[in-house]
Amino acid sequence: MVVTDPRACIVVSEVRKTFLLRHTHSLKESFIALIRKKQISSTFNALEGVDVTVREGESVALLGFNGSGKSTLLKLISGVLRPDAGSIRTRGRIAGLIEVGAGFHPDLSGRENIYLNAAILGMGRDEIDERFDDIVAFSEIEKFIDTEVKHYSSGMFLRLAFSVAIHTEVDILLVDEILSVGDEPFQAKCLARIRELHDAGKTLVVVSHDLDMVARLCDRGVVLREGRVVFDGDATEAVEHLRAR
Numbered sequence: 001m002v003v004t005d006p007r008a009c010i011v012v013s014e015v016r017k018t019f020l021l022r023h024t025h026s027l028k029e030s031f032i033a034l035i036r037k038k039q040i041s042s043t044f045n046a047l048e049g050v051d052v053t054v055r056e057g058e059s060v061a062l063l064g065f066n067g068s069g070k071s072t073l074l075k076l077i078s079g080v081l082r083p084d085a086g087s088i089r090t091r092g093r094i095a096g097l098i099e100v101g102a103g104f105h106p107d108l109s110g111r112e113n114i115y116l117n118a119a120i121l122g123m124g125r126d127e128i129d130e131r132f133d134d135i136v137a138f139s140e141i142e143k144f145i146d147t148e149v150k151h152y153s154s155g156m157f158l159r160l161a162f163s164v165a166i167h168t169e170v171d172i173l174l175v176d177e178i179l180s181v182g183d184e185p186f187q188a189k190c191l192a193r194i195r196e197l198h199d200a201g202k203t204l205v206v207v208s209h210d211l212d213m214v215a216r217l218c219d220r221g222v223v224l225r226e227g228r229v230v231f232d233g234d235a236t237e238a239v240e241h242l243r244a245r
């Protein structure tokens, strides 16, 4: 596909993602299945023929029921997964709030993890120094910043990881289930920060089951059903489309 839109920053074109489904648990079972000429695995298309173009500064929600392919599409855009057919092109720095905290080390302190994680997310030492206080203040865990992360509660861990991710310099922010992060006041704060980033011109792609929040945060909604795009348009209409089924 030739991209004619000069403001396009994510171009998903004719994408298919296939997963292998195993039907056996062990080597012994596989052996028996082979002898009995039974299928030991089959393939399954989590996404098929998906076309989505996102322009700079847009806020797009990926909507759909469980298993419709939303997270898979987000992972393809972030580069964590590769498509089996079609192409995905992106322009600008992308940060995914997808597997938040995946790069954290339990034996290091909160402070050390901020430096480690921010570096993994592409920030330079000076940039981290400059933002360190903001990251810690946002997480509200100042008192425990020099404690090893393995002693943190799961909510504290998520607060710190989310704070680091949300303070990195990006053009495109990919967010999977914002509302699974921390307690209610912290979720509201994260949402406000994401809105601020969008107001400053950043592009957002959000996956969430909180349809009211999505309708307020996003301008556009893409509805997936069984791996195919069944609606792409105004976010409020997309939510209505999803609720109508």
Ligand SMILES: Nc1ncnc2c1ncn2[C@@H]1O[C@H](COP(=O)(O)OP(=O)(O)OP(=O)(O)O)[C@@H](O)[C@H]1O
Residues within 6 Å of the ligand: 019, 020, 021, 046, 064, 065, 066, 067, 068, 069, 070, 071, 072, 073
């Ligand atoms: N690594 C994998 N191996 C096999 N199947 C997978 C894998 N990842 C995803 N799938 C399958 O692909 C389909 C789409 O999954 P995906 O996580 O993208 O859905 P989703 O729309 O984000 O769902 P949910 O709302 O439940 O989070 C599901 O049927 C899932 O079981």
